Amino acid sequence: MRLRGLMQARTGGLLALALVIAVLPLALPNNFYYQVAVLVGLNAIVCVGLNLLIGYAGQISLGHAGFFGLGAYASAVLTAKFGWPAPLALVAGATGVALLAFVLARPILRLKGHYLAMATLGMGIIISIVINQEIPLTGGPDGMPVPGFALFGLRLTGDRTWYWIVGGLLLLSVWLSLNLIESPVGRAFRALHGSEVAAETVGIDTARFKVLAFVVSAVFAAVAGSAFAHFAGFVTPVEAQFLRSIEFVTMVVFGGMASVFGAVVGAAVLTALPQILTAFHDYEMIALGVVLIGTMILMPRGMLPSLAALTRRWMR
Amino acid sequence: MSMLSVDRLRKEFGGVQAVVEVSFAIEAGRIHSIIGPNGAGKTTLFNLVNGLYAPSGGRVSFLGCDVTGLRPYELAARGMARTFQNLQVFFNMSALENVMVGCHLKSDTRLLPSMLGWPSIARGDRATRARAVELLHEVGLDAWVDADAAAMPYGALKRLEIARALAAEPKLLLLDEPAAGLNPTETREIDRLIQRVAAAGVTVLLVEHDMRLVMDVSDRIIVLNFGRKLAEGTAQEVRRNPEVIAAYLGTAAAQGAGSRHA
DSSP: OHHHHHHHHHHHHHHHHHHHHHHGGGGOOSHHHHHHHHHHHHHHHHHHHHHIIIIISOOOOSOHHHHHHHHHHHHHHHHHTTOOOHHHHHHHHHHHHHHHHHHHHHHHTTSOHHHHHHHHHHHHHHHHHHHHHOHHHHOGGGOEEOOOEEETTEEEOSHHHHHHHHHHHHHHHHHHHHHHHTSHHHHHHHHHHHOHHHHHHTTOOHHHHHHHHHHHHHHHHHHHHHHHHHHHSEEOGGGGSHHHHHHHHHHHHHHOTTOHHHHHHHHHHHHHHHHHTGGGGGGHHHHHHHHHHHHHHHOTTOHHHHHHHHHHHHHO | OOSEEEEEEEEEETTEEEEEEEEEEEOTTOEEEEEOSTTSSHHHHHHHHHTSSOOSEEEEEETTEEOTTOOHHHHHHHTEEEOOSSOOOOTTSBHHHHHHHHTGGGSOOOHHHHHTTOHHHHHHHHHHHHHHHHHHHHTTOGGGTTSBGGGSOHHHHHHHHHHHHHHTOOSEEEEESTTTTOOHHHHHHHHHHHHHHHHTTOEEEEEOSOHHHHHHHOSEEEEEETTEEEEEEOHHHHHHOHHHHHHHHOHHHHHHHHHHHO
């Protein structure tokens, strides 16, 4: 029964998300709101991936903006400087990031807790420094323009077009994550979180599955980065900055760890709010801190799981 | 050929000698027990056999292969499973999922088919789920199948760990104090469970404090004290061994026992 409930929650959740994406444009008055929606979608893709690592496999990363930035710059540099077709640049960026994440993951993921946080933080900062310093290639701190995304001669331009593309990408990433979580691989991820010692003794190569979670989440971030570069038409090193990494983690924690839809909700709330409350821009970081502390104290499991538990209690 | 043999195994933690030159061999299809007073090195010995600790010296052979220094997951793949004295349950999952994780070695863990939700993955999962339900039934946890592990009582968690270990279809099962903290009724249930497992052809190595349980189920008993092997034999032999009595009850009692037997 619980199983059927789960399947329903899964397809039901996917349908609900598709419905929201389909209906939302009715409530979007102008292009600015479409832009915000696209940013929400891109952040949500990163968070859905990051949640696999943080929420399910129980490993922290404070460096995922680095992968987002690498995806963005791979697309920017390969299309603008080398004239590659955009889809090829996207795939090349994702593959490159996957390889980098794979190489970095083994030594980094041997660490635990604070040490792992520090190592991933360092990794993200190094990536952002490299992007800042490689001025001939990346334009350095000034950033660089990115050509539009052309698919089979069709140029994808305009905020409304991007809305549907990113909406589709988000649905795809949610679907892929849900599949993964409900598979033996996903259970192995959660086993790592539950007890590494027990996971090892039932035959799970813990190092291998940590690396896998890290690589998959890095690829999600890289693809979102590539899409962002073409959507925005301009990239700067800010996208790879440490603060962006913190934002991603905050979204995951706020929305709900080990909840795919929680990650989407977290990304939506924390992306849309600052855009809408621009008057309070100066206090953005303070607000972020308050949200993180408040979540930890009031809803340690995150917004969506806590709300779900609350409604279940009411229904009874 | 013995199923498991341990040859002059040593483990030091700093200056502390937790296990000192311990050797023994275990035959297939039997129940062996390791007993000894608190701090005798029983759990350390388990952790060495199981690969959680790397030994300071000596060798471990499993099914005729030298497995010294292999990691626990590699030993699991060769057919060794275990439970823990201090529970190591996946508290972020249901009872059923805990046992399903136990089936990991027989599951399809290819990344892309898993992400793309191939039908073969779902089919494999259905089979795994059915097997896990069966195992929960075998250990008497029918009522807890869908329960969150975090909501289960201690005695049920002990049995959940056994079900999870059995899910890997091990040849050798290491049980670290499966009856610790249980009441006499629950202990008798564990007793019967262990005998059923052994009757099904799984070799069992047991660490236990409950003497009645040990004496009831064990074909052979190894006694440890201060990290050394004190004695080995059947329940009868061990019970009469003066050194064992001394270790448990003090020297005076041993002398008394010795004179009575003399």
